[in-house]
Amino acid sequence: MKREAITVRDLSYTYSDGTRALEDVNMAVYEGERVAIVGPNGAGKTTFLLHLNGILRGSDGEVEVFGKCVDKAKREDIIREVGIVFQDPDDQLFMPTLFDDLAFGPMNLGLKEEEVRERVKKALLALRLSGYENRCPHHLSYGEKKKAALAAVMSMEPEVLVLDEPTANLDPRSRAELVGIVKDLNERDGITIVIATHDVNAVPELADRVYVLNKKIIAEGTSQKIFSDFELLKENNLEVPEVFKLFEVLRCFGYNCEELPLSIDEAIEHLTRTVEVNGGHIHLHIHEHTHEEVNKLRSKYGHH
Ligand SMILES: Nc1ncnc2c1ncn2[C@@H]1O[C@H](COP(=O)(O)OP(=O)(O)OP(=O)(O)O)[C@@H](O)[C@H]1O
Numbered sequence: 445m446k447r448e449a450i451t452v453r454d455l456s457y458t459y460s461d462g463t464r465a466l467e468d469v470n471m472a473v474y475e476g477e478r479v480a481i482v483g484p485n486g487a488g489k490t491t492f493l494l495h496l497n498g499i500l501r502g503s504d505g506e507v508e509v510f511g512k513c514v515d516k517a518k519r520e521d522i523i524r525e526v527g528i529v530f531q532d533p534d535d536q537l538f539m540p541t542l543f544d545d546l547a548f549g550p551m552n553l554g555l556k557e558e559e560v561r562e563r564v565k566k567a568l569l570a571l572r573l574s575g576y577e578n579r580c581p582h583h584l585s586y587g588e589k590k591k592a593a594l595a596a597v598m599s600m601e602p603e604v605l606v607l608d609e610p611t612a613n614l615d616p617r618s619r620a621e622l623v624g625i626v627k628d629l630n631e632r633d634g635i636t637i638v639i640a641t642h643d644v645n646a647v648p649e650l651a652d653r654v655y656v657l658n659k660k661i662i663a664e665g666t667s668q669k670i671f672s673d674f675e676l677l678k679e680n681n682l683e684v685p686e687v688f689k690l691f692e693v694l695r696c697f698g699y700n701c702e703e704l705p706l707s708i709d710e711a712i713e714h715l716t717r718t719v720e721v722n723g724g725h726i727h728l729h730i731h732e733h734t735h736e737e738v739n740k741l742r743s744k745y746g747h748h
């Protein structure tokens with residue numbers, strides 16, 4: 445059994461103006477795992493993530509990082525272990541140059557200048573931002589800032605990486621790059637990943653397990669389990685991945701599919717298997733209920 449990287453017990457949080465943002469949240473994230481947190485706007489995702497390295501402290505409940513209570517441990521120890529990439533990159537970048545922003549954390553850890561330079565170089569390279577050292581972070585484009593914010597956290601070399609909406613407002617190439625980087629960090633370096641996101645198309649690729657948060661934990665399970673529960677999704681303003689919808693359409697045309705693919709990779713796997721067992725073909729046809737079933741799907745997803 446792997447050890448728990450993050451353990452959250454009965455965490456509740458109320459902002460000073462009386463807004464109740466979290467209620468009795470329980471969560472366990474195992475070492476090396478990738479967990480996604482999904483939920484509507486205002487569900488408390490950001491509030492929750494800010495508890496994971498002690499930026500916010502719950503009025504009730506406990507947060508532990510590798511068994512150490514965040515409230516009691518030395519702040520420096522927690523920051524070394526849990527790196528948070530904020531939803532808004534402007535909250536992360538505040539120095540005159542990108543180099544300074546990336547060097548800030550490692551310098552505060554008391555690392556030697558040479559090692560700080562090495563870490564900055566490595567983080568810039570990983571995010572394909574080499575050559576941006578002397579740029580002013582505030583003049584970067586939004587997409588560049590998102591990547592720079594992740595680079596600033598990576599230069600701390602955390603064991604747990606917490607990302608708040610990492611793919612929001614990225615162009616398709618930057619988004620694919622970011623998904624690849626996060627997967628690499630997990631697979632190659634064993635970094636534990638916690639992501640809050642509205643990008644449902646990225647969830648199956650980026651997460652082994654999903655929590656639906658809406659002030660409380662509403663549900664937990666694999667992407668397959670969560671995305672198959674349409675009522676749960678509807679109640680929490682959540683979408684399903686486009687690939688999933690497409691295969692629901694194919695099913696109306698007679699495609700045989702019990703578990704619907706959630707990503708391009710899963711779709712390729714499924715199609716290959718189906719072609720193989722059907723002697724090199726995929727059989728689709730229009731049967732007497734096809735029209736009716738397609739119309740039901742249209743209204744289910746609000747396409748009229
Ligand atoms: N500093 C604050 N003071 C008072 N209320 C706040 C503060 N920050 C957030 N809230 C409220 O707490 C609730 C949870 O907000 P939070 O930002 O955690 O949601 P979220 O799930 O991250 O939303 P989004 O998907 O829009 O990023 C919301 O009702 C929000 O208005």
Ligand SMILES: [Mg+2]
Pocket residue numbers: 489490491531608
């Ligand atoms: Mg948020």
